[in-house]
Amino acid sequence: MRLGALGAFGVLLGAAACDGGLEPDPVCGRGFVGACGTAHYADTLPDSTDAIFVVAFPTFPQRCADLLAFPPTFRPFPPFALPRPYSDSAAYALPLPADRYEWVVAVWKKQGSVTFSTADTALFRVAGDYRDPADTAQRGVVTVPTGAAVGDIDFVVDFGNLRPVSSYVACASR
Amino acid sequence: MRVPLIRPAVLLAALAALVPAVALAQGGDRGRGGVVRGAVRDTRGAPIRGAVVGVPGTTLYAVTDAAGRYRLAPVSAREVRVRAAAIGYAPATLTVSLASPPADSTTADFALEPSPLELTPLDVVSTKVPRFGDRAATSVAQVTEKDLDRRAVNTVDEAIDKAGGVQVLNGQINIRGSTGYVQGLNSRVLLLVDGVPMNQGDRGGINWDLVPVDQIERVDILKGAGSSLYGSAALGGVVNLTTRDVPVGAHGRLRVTGGVFADPPHAEWRFRDKTGLQGGVDVSGSYGTEVAGARFAVGERHSDGYREQDARDHWQTAGKGRWQASPRTRVDVSGAWAVDRYQVPLRWCVQSNCDNRGQAYQPFKIDQDERGARTDSRKGYLSAQVRTVASERMAWQARASWLRTHFTDYRRTSSEYAEANRWGAEARAEVHPDSTRAVLVGGEATLSDVTSDIFGTHSQSESAAYGESDQAIGAARLTAGARLDLLAVDGGSLSAVLSPRVGFTLPAAGGTLRASVGRGFRAPTMAERFVHTVALGFEVVPNPNLRPEVAWSAELGHTTPVLRALRVDAALFWTEARDLIEPALVVDTAPKIQLQNVTRARILGLDATVLAAPIPDRLTGMLTYTYLYARRLAQGGTPEEPLAFRPKHLLTLSATYAPGGGALDVGGDFRYVSRPERIELEGFVDERRVAVKVLDLSAGWTHGPLEIRLLVVNALNYIYNLVPETLAPVRTVSVTAVWSY
Numbered sequence: 001m002r003l004g005a006l007g008a009f010g011v012l013l014g015a016a017a018c019d020g021g022l023e024p025d026p027v028c029g030r031g032f033v034g035a036c037g038t039a040h041y042a043d044t045l046p047d048s049t050d051a052i053f054v055v056a057f058p059t060f061p062q063r064c065a066d067l068l069a070f071p072p073t074f075r076p077f078p079p080f081a082l083p084r085p086y087s088d089s090a091a092y093a094l095p096l097p098a099d100r101y102e103w104v105v106a107v108w109k110k111q112g113s114v115t116f117s118t119a120d121t122a123l124f125r126v127a128g129d130y131r132d133p134a135d136t137a138q139r140g141v142v143t144v145p146t147g148a149a150v151g152d153i154d155f156v157v158d159f160g161n162l163r164p165v166s167s168y169v170a171c172a173s174r
Numbered sequence: 175m176r177v178p179l180i181r182p183a184v185l186l187a188a189l190a191a192l193v194p195a196v197a198l199a200q201g202g203d204r205g206r207g208g209v210v211r212g213a214v215r216d217t218r219g220a221p222i223r224g225a226v227v228g229v230p231g232t233t234l235y236a237v238t239d240a241a242g243r244y245r246l247a248p249v250s251a252r253e254v255r256v257r258a259a260a261i262g263y264a265p266a267t268l269t270v271s272l273a274s275p276p277a278d279s280t281t282a283d284f285a286l287e288p289s290p291l292e293l294t295p296l297d298v299v300s301t302k303v304p305r306f307g308d309r310a311a312t313s314v315a316q317v318t319e320k321d322l323d324r325r326a327v328n329t330v331d332e333a334i335d336k337a338g339g340v341q342v343l344n345g346q347i348n349i350r351g352s353t354g355y356v357q358g359l360n361s362r363v364l365l366l367v368d369g370v371p372m373n374q375g376d377r378g379g380i381n382w383d384l385v386p387v388d389q390i391e392r393v394d395i396l397k398g399a400g401s402s403l404y405g406s407a408a409l410g411g412v413v414n415l416t417t418r419d420v421p422v423g424a425h426g427r428l429r430v431t432g433g434v435f436a437d438p439p440h441a442e443w444r445f446r447d448k449t450g451l452q453g454g455v456d457v458s459g460s461y462g463t464e465v466a467g468a469r470f471a472v473g474e475r476h477s478d479g480y481r482e483q484d485a486r487d488h489w490q491t492a493g494k495g496r497w498q499a500s501p502r503t504r505v506d507v508s509g510a511w512a513v514d515r516y517q518v519p520l521r522w523c524v525q526s527n528c529d530n531r532g533q534a535y536q537p538f539k540i541d542q543d544e545r546g547a548r549t550d551s552r553k554g555y556l557s558a559q560v561r562t563v564a565s566e567r568m569a570w571q572a573r574a575s576w577l578r579t580h581f582t583d584y585r586r587t588s589s590e591y592a593e594a595n596r597w598g599a600e601a602r603a604e605v606h607p608d609s610t611r612a613v614l615v616g617g618e619a620t621l622s623d624v625t626s627d628i629f630g631t632h633s634q635s636e637s638a639a640y641g642e643s644d645q646a647i648g649a650a651r652l653t654a655g656a657r658l659d660l661l662a663v664d665g666g667s668l669s670a671v672l673s674p675r676v677g678f679t680l681p682a683a684g685g686t687l688r689a690s691v692g693r694g695f696r697a698p699t700m701a702e703r704f705v706h707t708v709a710l711g712f713e714v715v716p717n718p719n720l721r722p723e724v725a726w727s728a729e730l731g732h733t734t735p736v737l738r739a740l741r742v743d744a745a746l747f748w749t750e751a752r753d754l755i756e757p758a759l760v761v762d763t764a765p766k767i768q769l770q771n772v773t774r775a776r777i778l779g780l781d782a783t784v785l786a787a788p789i790p791d792r793l794t795g796m797l798t799y800t801y802l803y804a805r806r807l808a809q810g811g812t813p814e815e816p817l818a819f820r821p822k823h824l825l826t827l828s829a830t831y832a833p834g835g836g837a838l839d840v841g842g843d844f845r846y847v848s849r850p851e852r853i854e855l856e857g858f859v860d861e862r863r864v865a866v867k868v869l870d871l872s873a874g875w876t877h878g879p880l881e882i883r884l885l886v887v888n889a890l891n892y893i894y895n896l897v898p899e900t901l902a903p904v905r906t907v908s909v910t911a912v913w914s915y
Contacts, residue, residue: 020864022893022901024442025534036532083530084542091532 027093028149034096035104035142037130037153039082040089043160048110052082052127052157054094056101056142061169064121082106086157094153098146103139104130106157125162130155207248207565208272209279209501214242214258217285224319224391225260225286226304231609233569235304239421245464247501250566256282261318264289290787290794291741298369299394299414301644301653302403303604303614311653311677311690312400313731313745313781315340317393324830324841324872326431326885326910328454328475330390330415331382336826336843337395338798339781343819344897345382349397350747351777351804352410354819355854355897359769360699360755362410362723364400368417368508370557370575373407375596375622376629378699381553381579385415385510386473386490388429388456388912392416397781398747399694399727402657402675405618405638409694409725409751417508420460420467420496426915429456429473433908435480436891438538442531445482445538452477452908454488468495479517480904482539483547486516503562511554518547518583521899524860535860537893537901546586553579572601590707592626594700610646614655615639624700628707630716632700635662642675650680653690661697661722671695671722685734688745696723702755702769714767715760721771725751731781741785749777757854774807775817795829816851819897821865823848837877843870859898866902867892881912 028036035056061067083090094104108127114120130153132140144150214225221242228235229246236244238260246256251272259265263286270280300310315337317330327333335342342348343355352362360378364371367385374381393415400408435450454475461467475488492510499505523530523539530536557575564570575598582591602616618640623633642655656674677690698720707714731745754773760766779802786795804820806812823846830841847866853859869890874883884907891905 020867020892022537022862022864022895024440026532027530027534028532083528085529088529090529092530093532093534 027091028151031147032093032095032149033098033147034094034144034149035101035153036091036093036149036151037155038089038091039106039128040154040156041086042156042158045086045159046108046110046162049086050109050111050123052086053079053107053109054082054092055079055105055107056094056096057103057105058099058101060102060139064165064169067121067124067165067169082157086159093149096144098144101142101144104142104153104155106155108157108159108162121165124165126165126168127157127159127162128155207250207501210246210249210254210256210270210272210282211279212244212282212284214238214244214260214284214286216263217287219285222260222263222286225258225263225284227256227258227284229254229566230257231612232566232606233563233604234566237419239419240425241421241423243422248563248565251278258284258286259292260286261316262290262292262320263287264292288791290790291735291739291785297394298416299366299396299412300400301614301642302369302602302616303612303644309679309686309688309733310396311651311679311688312692313339313397313688313729313743313747315395315397315783317395319391322387322390322393323881323883323912324839324874325843325870326872326883326908327387328431329382330385330387330393333387334393334395334413336798336828336845338783338826339397339800339824340395341821341824341847344900345380347380347413348820349395349411349413350749350779350781350800351802351817351820352749354817356756359701359705360696361407362696364404364407364412366404366412366414367555368506368557368559369414370555370559370573371404371407371596371598371620372555372575372577373596374553374579374594374699375577375634376579376592376594376624376626376699377701378407378696380413381512383488383490383512383514384553384555385417386456386471386492388427388458388473389417389469389471389492389494389510390415391418397745398690398729398749399673399675399692399725401659401671401673401694402655402692403614403640403642405620405640405657405659405673406636406661406671406695406697406722409696409723410749417494418469420462420469420494422462422464422467424459424461424915426459426913427457427471428913429910430454431908431910433885433906435478435903436888436905436907438904439891439893442533443536443538445536450478450480452906458492462496464498466495466497469493479519480538480906481519481522481901483517483545484519486514488516489513499560500562502564503560505558505560507556507558509554509556512552514549514551516549516551518544518549519900520544520547522860522901524899535862537895543586547584549581549583551579551581553577567606568603570601570603572599574599590626590628592624592629592701594622594624594626596620596622612644613641614643615641622700628705629701630704630706632664632704634664634697634700636660636697650678653677659695659697663700663703663718669722671697671724682732683734685732688731688733689729691726691728694725694727698722698755698769705769709767712759712765712767714757714769717768717770720755720769721753723751723754723771725749739787739790742782743785744780744782746780747778749775751775751777772809774809775805776807777802777804777817777820779803792833793829793831795827797828798824798826800824818852818854819850821848821850838873838875840871840873842872844868845870853898855898861898862895863898864894866894866896868894879914881914883910883912884908885910 106128108125130140132138214222225238227244234246257267268282297310331342339350365380396412400412432453456473458471460469471492473490477486490512494508497505523536527541528539555577559573561571577596580593598620600618605613618638620636638659640657644653654676659671660668675692680687704716727749729747733743752774753771758770784797804817808814825846827844832839845868849865871886887906
């Protein structure tokens with residue numbers, strides 16, 4: 001009888017302890033608002049790498065200044081960074097307000113201090129961007145719904161093809 | 175100022191020089207006073223080690239060795255009532271007569287009846303004088319050798335957080351919510367090894383692996399302020415480790431342990447392809463006669479760890495010697511040295527700092543910025559004590575000690591180091607004017623120094639005088655005492671702290687009522703005063719003007735047996751603290767962190783322990799519960815709020831079943847700690863935290879000199895953390911074999 005009570009007590013303890021504890025928390029789950037996906041890495045990571053950011057532009061920037069001024073801007077710095085190490089692939093979740101984004105771009109930054117001027121463009125390279133799944137020759141448009149996340153926003157970060165931002169917009173400085 | 179290393183040698187040499195003088199002085203006493211010797215066994219004839227035998231109301235007491243033997247001297251010629259007691263056994267008293275002149279020797283052998291509800295018969299921590307048979311006025315908890323064996327732990331902190339009201343947060347001990355978590359920068363609990371203070375000289379923290387766990391026989395935990403006898407750091411309590419004595423004869427002990435860590439319970443959290451292992455070996459050998467004895471121990475441990483970058487290697491050596499310099503004078507010398515190299519999993523990975531596999535955080539992985547971080551640490555101590563029983567009415571004791579700690583933290587961008595010494599000396603006299611009264615007077619001096627690139631080069635001295643009187647008034651006992659500490663930093667001006675305490679015990683309602691009130695303090699450590707480093711991106715600047723933390727603690731408790739199968743102990747406690755030192759954000763040209771006397775706090779609560787033996791000699795159980803109401807009081811513009819890292823509820827349930835009462839036993843401990851309402855640096859760290867619900871299981875088999883124990887710690891692999899971004903241990907399955915000769 002006493003041993004039975006002890007066993008029941010043990011089961012009770014086990015049941016109590018089975019409840020709770022730290023659990024996995026998907027970045028794209030439970031009310032997350034923004035864009036989620038996977039960054040695939042290609043080629044060799046340059047030694048001068050400082051970080052790789054992901055930035056979403058509601059409209060494609062027309063001028064160099066737009067790169068830093070468009071929402072979401074690079075301020076507060078740093079913006080959302082992809083998780084290290086930069087090899088193989090990594091899931092990411094970019095917090096964004098509900099909106100339509102014409103350009104979701106992976107920005108490689110080399111080591112150096114940011115001055116928040118157009119001179120900073122010398123520190124940044126476009127490493128990849130989200131492409132339209134139906135036509136990968138085109139940039140993909142990302143629409144973040146209200147109060148939810150949009151998934152499968154995958155792109156390739158190609159360290160062998162880091163392009164200066166001047167390839168996309170005209171910059172007076174360098 | 176760098177204090178020359180000659181000092182510990184000088185202190186110890188002075189003590190060594192004192193011993194022959196004492197022995198010679200006692201030479202004239204040889205032959206005066208008789209000896210009572212004998213053995214303590216259970217009713218089956220098995221020797222009881224660690225039983226206490228003594229003459230109540232005198233200086234005479236002894237602890238039995240592995241063969242159950244004891245020796246009391248000098249006993250005056252008369253009829254003497256000798257009392258023997260051991261935890262788990264009913265105490266017994268024998269009356270023996272010694273003839274005169276000359277006083278002769280006699281034998282008193284005891285056979286103790288099992289009584290699982292009996293508490294420990296000896297209190298060595300609450301009054302500094304070993305108190306035989308009486309309950310203390312302040313709550314004292316014990317972790318016995320049996321508990322240590324049953325839990326098969328590698329460091330003693332793993333065992334003591336099962337004691338009521340005690341919680342260890344990442345190595346930092348809290349007794350009734352005393353310390354919180356301050357990343358090892360201080361401790362509001364004082365560690366003693368055989369009565370000698372061993373908190374680090376620079377940071378004031380505790381190295382739990384300073385003494386090999388295999389050399390520890392018992393742990394006594396004083397709950398509440400103990401500064402009236404122990405001075406600084408005994409603000410929230412005192413933990414005393416009693417190391418094994420050197421038995422008569424040749425003895426050896428081999429302890430081998432090996433185990434595996436469970437993998438993370440979720441595939442998303444996997445961080446390695448192999449199973450994490452841990453293991454270690456401890457070997458010790460001793461030889462002793464009735465006059466002298468010595469033991470030497472060495473050990474090594476390796477752990478792969480249960481997280482990324484969590485490997486640890488530990489090497490240790492320890493020794494102990496005893497010498498009965500004269501029939502009345504005993505000398506004990508002990509020391510230990512440990513070397514550690516461990517990787518540092520400083521913080522778990524939150525989004526963007528590792529391969530997160532689509533998770534917001536990865537508790538088993540580390541922030542990539544901290545990859546490669548490790549710490550090399552060395553620490554050791556040497557202590558010598560002399561105790562002379564001048565007569566049944568008077569004894570005196572002196573000690574000298576040296577504690578040295580050294581660490582180097584290697585980080586990606588920098589490294590930090592500190593080496594510190596703590597020298598101590600103490601002398602005290604214990605007087606029993608009559609059988610109803612005991613008086614203790616003493617003085618203590620401590621000198622600490624540090625050389626460090628983040629703490630600077632400094633020294634701090636503490637000198638003190640103390641006294642305490644214990645008086646029987648009818649059936650009650652009244653204890654009152656005080657200690658005056660004088661503190662100085664770098665040889666500067668002195669500041670004084672007075673720490674009084676008063677307490678009483680009274681038989682009541684079939685049990686014993688106890689009450690005490692006392693003042694405790696903690697001097698700021700040199701690390702707190704002079705630290706200059708960077709933490710969490712902020713510059714941490716020194717504050718040489720820190721004042722001691724002070725607190726008044728009071729408690730009212732009662733212990734009583736209930737229905738023959740239960741013993742209930744409950745205490746209400748109340749602590750009012752002020753000038754607690756905590757990090758504060760100061761704005762100069764840029765935001766900086768500085769340690770300041772900023773906090774007034776109130777901690778009150780209930781501490782209860784129920785000991786049960788529903789099937790005597792086979793099934794025993796224990797429930798401990800602590801309720802904490804810990805508040806940081808409103809001050810300036812800061813509203814009242816919960817004290818950080820203090821849970822409201824702590825619960826431990828333990829049970830042991832030994833079928834047949836013999837070779838085989840099984841048991842378990844369940845620990846529940848509620849989620850702390852508040853943590854420090856909220857907003858700067860990942861705030862995830864959950865309640866603790868941990869179940870440990872064990873099974874042991876003893877056959878002659880061999881004991882094998884299977885231990886499953888955190889059997890349900892409950893994933894939790896006690897401090898921010900630091901995962902607590904996962905399920906660990908280990909087998910420990912101990913062979914004793």
